Amino acid sequence: MARFLKNTENKVGKSPDDLVFVGQQKLDNPHIHIMDFDSVSLREIETDTPEDCREFLASKTVTWISVYGLHAPALIKGIGDIFGIHALALEDIVHTGQRSKMEEYDDKLFLILKLLTIDPDSEYFRSSQLSIVIGENFVISFHEEKIDLFSPARERVRKQKGRIRKSGPDYLAYTIVDIVVDNYMIVLEDIGSQIEDIEEAVIEEPNSQTLNQITHFKHEVNYLRKTIRPAWELIAQVSKLDNDIISEQSQPFWKDLLGITIQATEVLESYREMLSDHLNIYNSSVSNKLNEIMKVLTIFAAIFIPLTFIAGIYGTNFEYMPELHWRYSYFVFWGVMIVVAGLMLRFFKRKGWM
Known part of the structure; x- marks a missing residue:
């Protein structure tokens, strides 16, 4: 009104x-x-x-x-x-x-x-x-x-x-x-x-x-x-x-x-x-907080970029991989991915980024 x-x-x-x-x-x-x-x-x-x-x-x-x-x-x-x-x-x-x-x-x-x-x-x-x-x-x-x-x-x-x-x-x-x-x-x-x-x-x-x-x-x-x-x-x-x-x-x-x-x-x-x-x-405070978040994410990215690069070249095509013939390898693979994602989400939330 x-x-x-x-x-x-x-x-x-x-x-x-x-x-x-x-x-x-x-x-x-x-x-x-x-x-x-x-x-x-x-x-x-x-x-x-x-x-x-x-x-x-x-x-x-x-x-x-x-x-x-x-x-x-x-x-x-x-x-x-x-x-x-x-x-x-x-x-x-x-x-x-x-x-x-x-x-x-x-x-x-x-x-x-x-x-x-x-x-x-x-x-x-x-x-x-x-x-x-x-x-x-x-x-x-x-x-x-x-x-x-x-x-x-x-x-x-x-x-x-x-x-x-x-x-x-x-x-x-x-x-x-x-x-x-x-x-x-x-x-x-x-x-x-x-x-x-x-x-x-x-x-x-x-x-x-x-x-x-x-x-x-x-x-x-x-x-x-x-x-x-x-x-x-x-x-x-x-x-x-x-x-x-x-x-x-x-x-x-x-x-x-x-x-x-x-x-x-x-x-x-x-x-x-x-x-x-x-x-x-x-x-300014919001901008500084965003810069802190980007700094941490950049560190994560910097660590995983070379690892991703190496994995992209060699793949997972090794002749001797113990997990290849293990019956539960697929489920363990998904479990690890979910746990990692969950830990990262928890970390972001504790930092106040979410």
């Missing part, structure tokens, strides 16, 4: 106003979670009706609206109509094959990022799309599925930890993106330890399984690169913005986040080089 592109056949020829979900449904029941807060108060609501969000449009507090389930275009459109989200942004939200990017729409900032998780069955990385709309007093996050990744941020809001309750929506958006980027680093640490473990196997005992591992991780590193590098570009754009959405107080946090994403991309490049080196070492 292709991981980079989604099947867009259903949306060909459609207007941006006609929202068509592109992707795989990952949630049964779409719903909305609302956290409305300031430095002294907090209110939480769970609902599946967009109209319940309307009262927070003109609120003086900061509102975090989390929409779960992108396969319900009516729900997405309802949220978009209430908060004045641009039609192109809504189209990108329900199209889960988008590349990470940033767009400015009037008085709102629109971000798309990819969340990374690992499929425990296939051990392949998979991504889900996270879209964020930042307004004057609200942040709306659109999720493909409900995962616990953002639970720490919600706990910080509930327990008034840090500056999240005292800051604006731009800092809340930074907090969300920071969690995504931190998760990138956790993913990179995990795959990095596995890549380093391959090196020992490549040097000591290269085999087809080792080659399969190298190929697998090369595919995964390329996938991570195509996921993380656009996020770096997005954060670089946000850190250089000059508008009222991202305040001067939040700019240092975004710039710090930029440094982390740069580090992540550098680590990915290092992993790509390591895997290329592992592949070269594997090929």
Whole structure:
């Protein structure tokens, strides 16, 4: 199954106003979670009706609206109509094959990022799309599925930890993106330890399984690169913005986040080089092993070539050969051949040539 592109056949020829979900449904029941807060108060609501969000449009507090389930275009459109989200942004939200990017729409900032998780069955990385709309007093996050990744941020809001309750929506958006980027680093640490473990196997005992591992991780590193590098570009754009959405107080946090994403991309490049080196070492080890095998076989051949030459000239046509008149000579002859062949096969197998 292709991981980079989604099947867009259903949306060909459609207007941006006609929202068509592109992707795989990952949630049964779409719903909305609302956290409305300031430095002294907090209110939480769970609902599946967009109209319940309307009262927070003109609120003086900061509102975090989390929409779960992108396969319900009516729900997405309802949220978009209430908060004045641009039609192109809504189209990108329900199209889960988008590349990470940033767009400015009037008085709102629109971000798309990819969340990374690992499929425990296939051990392949998979991504889900996270879209964020930042307004004057609200942040709306659109999720493909409900995962616990953002639970720490919600706990910080509930327990008034840090500056999240005292800051604006731009800092809340930074907090969300920071969690995504931190998760990138956790993913990179995990795959990095596995890549380093391959090196020992490549040097000591290269085999087809080792080659399969190298190929697998090369595919995964390329996938991570195509996921993380656009996020770096997005954060670089946000850190250089000059508008009222991202305040001067939040700019240092975004710039710090930029440094982390740069580090992540550098680590990915290092992993790509390591895997290329592992592949070269594997090929060299296999080639050296083949040379050892050929050396031994050449010695065998060198011994038997003159013997075969002598036997070819004289044959077995000697007048006095005791085996010629022995009743079981033919069977002994076959027995000797089978034993010799068996011993040679055993020798090759013990040497790891078979």
